[in-house]
Amino acid sequence: MDYRGKSREHLKAASEQLDFGSDSDLKYAALELRMAMEALTYDRALAFKEEFPIEEYDTWQPKKVMAVLLEIDPLTDKDSTIAYGLEEKYEVPAKEMKSLGTETVLNMVVLKKHYDALGSFLHIQTIKKTKAGKTVNYERMRKRCDEIRAYLNKVLSSPVFNSTFGVFSSIECTECGKKIRKRIPRGEDTIHVECPDCDASYKVSGSGANQALWEPLQQEIECANSECTRKIAVWEKEIRLGGNWKCPVCKGKNTFVLGVAYEKSLNK
Ligand SMILES: [Zn+2]
Ligand SMILES: [Zn+2]
Structure with missing residues (x-):
């Protein structure tokens, strides 16, 4: 499964449509770009074959695979350079390092953003928009397509790819x-x-x-009933105005509220 090669083919086809320069060809370019992004998504997923086995997603649409990759890899926006060299002494870095090149890692956040944005160009305008007299903004669409083309070119021409260090x-x-x-x-x-x-x-x-x-990330918090004070573990995200829990012992309800504390002034 050469998804990288497939992605290149779709990018090439998109490029041709973009270079025609006519507005009516833009939607075909958008479609090809989306397919190039889908192929790259599958390619990236294959790199995680141990953690995310193919059997788990072989029937999934690219969008669903994208969502899982976004969960796995929140910080893939860092490009990495891979270099190697001979250590003369154990654990002493080699004097001469040979670089294998810099990988422009596929940034799933960027990819997903573009993917969703293109979607809107591939459908006919909603009735509401048409009623409001809105027309398709071809200039914006072309700008978006050009941006994606440049990004995909960079990712696909990277000499090192799909390292999953960490x-x-x-x-x-x-x-x-x-x-x-x-x-x-x-x-x-x-x-x-x-x-x-x-x-x-x-x-x-x-x-x-x-x-x-x-x-x-939890905090232990006591039941506010002074005759109970049973402690429970609360997730940090639950500690917010209006957040509440039912005490398992006294069955009362505890709610996070705002409070005002007053202190008397010492100098009159
Ligand atoms: Zn959960
Ligand atoms: Zn209680």
């Missing part, structure tokens, strides 16, 4: 059971991870040897 880790959310996958990029010690399905959040830190430590 510590990869996944857990089942302790609150809702959803599988959360994350990669701690090289050079980062800890990252903050939020469950996409519930209020849970975690601090994930690399602890060497491809191990990662997940710490739930």
Whole structure:
């Protein structure tokens, strides 16, 4: 499955349509660009074959695969340079490093943004827009297409691609059971991870040897009933105005509210 090659083919076709320079060809260019982006998405997914096995997504539409890649790789906007060299002494960096080139990593955030934006060009205008006398803004559409072409060119001409360095880790959310996958990029010690399905959040830190430590971001809070004071663990995201919980012991309801504290002035 040469999705990189497929992506190049679609990009080439898009380029031809763009170079014709006529407005009526723009939608074909947009379609080809979208397919180029879809091929790159599958290509990127294949790079995570151990953490995100192909059997899990082989029937999925690119958009759904994109969403998972966005969860895995929040910080792929950092380009990385890969270099190697001979160490003369163990653990002493080699004097001469040979560079394999700089990888322009596919930034899923950028890709998804462009992908969604192109979608609107591929449908006929909504009735509301037509009624309001709106017309298709071809100038904006061409600008967007040119931007995407330049970006895809950069990604596809990168000499090194699809490295997935960093510590990869996944857990089942302790609150809702959803599988959360994350990669701690090289050079980062800890990252903050939020469950996409519930209020849970975690601090994930690399602890060497491809191990990662997940710490739930929770606070212990007492029931405000002075005769009860049963402590429960509350997710940091739940601590917000109006957030509440039912005490499991006294069955009362506790709510986070705003308060005003007053202190008397010492000098009259
Ligand atoms: Zn969850
Ligand atoms: Zn209570």
